[in-house]
Amino acid sequence: MxxxxxxxxxxxxxxxxxxxxSGKVGVVDxxxxxxxxxxxxxxxxxxxxIFLTHHHDDHIGGAEELKARYRASVVxxxxxxHRIPGLDVMLGDGDRTVFGEQTARVFTVPxxxxxxxxxxxxxAETLFSGDTLFSLGCGRLFEGTPAQMWDSLQNLRSLTDSTRVYCGHEYTQSNGRFALTVDPDNAALHQRMEEVAALRERNQPTIPTTIGMERRTNPFLRADDPGVQSAIGMxxxxxxxxxxxxxxxKDHFRG
Incomplete structure (x- = not known):
């Protein structure tokens, strides 16, 4: 794919x-x-x-126009x-949806x-995580609880290490600056940040990342890691x- x-x-x-x-063509968010x-x-x-991960306008704002123009199916x-107009295929946790010769499993990740x-x-070992899992970060909790998000992230980190992660935003460099404050002794994180700096210097994307990379470097996937816990006094x-x-x-970080 x-x-x-x-x-x-x-x-x-x-x-x-x-x-x-199959020649099928889709768009995510x-x-x-x-x-x-x-x-x-x-x-x-x-x-x-048209695949939609969540209702925020910066992810669905063009969906209705694209549906009308191409008669595409909205998933x-x-x-x-009740808050995403024009849905044709409605899915929940564990459901599967077919895209040509590909099949996607749906995770509910509140x-x-x-x-x-x-x-x-x-x-295809490909994950579209929207604003739940970012490279070196996770989304703000606008509508959910820490327990819900922690459960959601644990579900995603259980995927294969080689799964490519395509998230909603280019936040990697700023996320990484925060990550270094709570996981300062992580050699893999330091190496990742060097790679990220080089990519951004050339105005290139830092996405996709992989589940394996995030398991090693993303502090929000490592809240059960003794090193992270020790670094923040917990x-x-x-x-x-x-x-x-x-x-x-992270909500109060200005770095």
Missing amino acids: EVILVPAFADNYIYVLRDAA PGDAAPVQAELERRGWSLTH GARADA GHTSGHIAFWFEA SGAPSVEVFAELRRR
């Missing part, structure tokens, strides 16, 4: 997908229709599927049917929003409490 990054707004990523075997249309026209493709969370879902294309504390403290610190 081919995945094309389409930048939008200040730091969003929209993803255009193509299943080579089209907050803006215009750059998606431009990419499709440049490649001579017609859109068949999203059953729990968000925390950032109450109805947030993620799409994992198992055969050795032996329940993991959900450590996660909550990490999220609280």
Whole structure:
């Protein structure tokens, strides 16, 4: 499955997908229709599927226009049917949806929003995590609790190490600056930040990351790690409490 990054707004990523075997073309979280249309026209493709992870406008703002233009099927969370217009396929945790020769498993991952879902294309080892899991970070808790988000992140970190992670925003460098304050002795994190700095210097994306990389470097996936717990003065504390403290610190971080 081919995945094309389409930048939008200040730091969003929209993803255009193509299943080579069937020729089906999808888009994930089209907050803006215009750059998606431009990419499709440049490649001579017609859109068949629109995948939505959550209801925020910077992720769904272009969906209705794209649906009307291409008669594409809109796929999203059953729990968000009341606030995502035009849903054709409504899914919940554990459901599967077919995209050409590919099949995506749906994870319900509340925390950032109450109805947030993620799409994992198992055969392609590709995850679209929206604003739940970021490279070196996680989403703010606008509608969920720390316990919900910690559970959601544990579900995603259980995927294969080689799973590529495509998230909603280019936040890696700022996330990493925070990560170094709560995991300062992590050699893998320091190396990752050097790679990130080089990529951003060339104005290149830091996405995709991988589940394996995030398991080693993302403090929000490591709230149960003794090193992270010790660094923030919470050795032996329940993991959900450590996660909550990490999220609280990130919310107030200015680095």
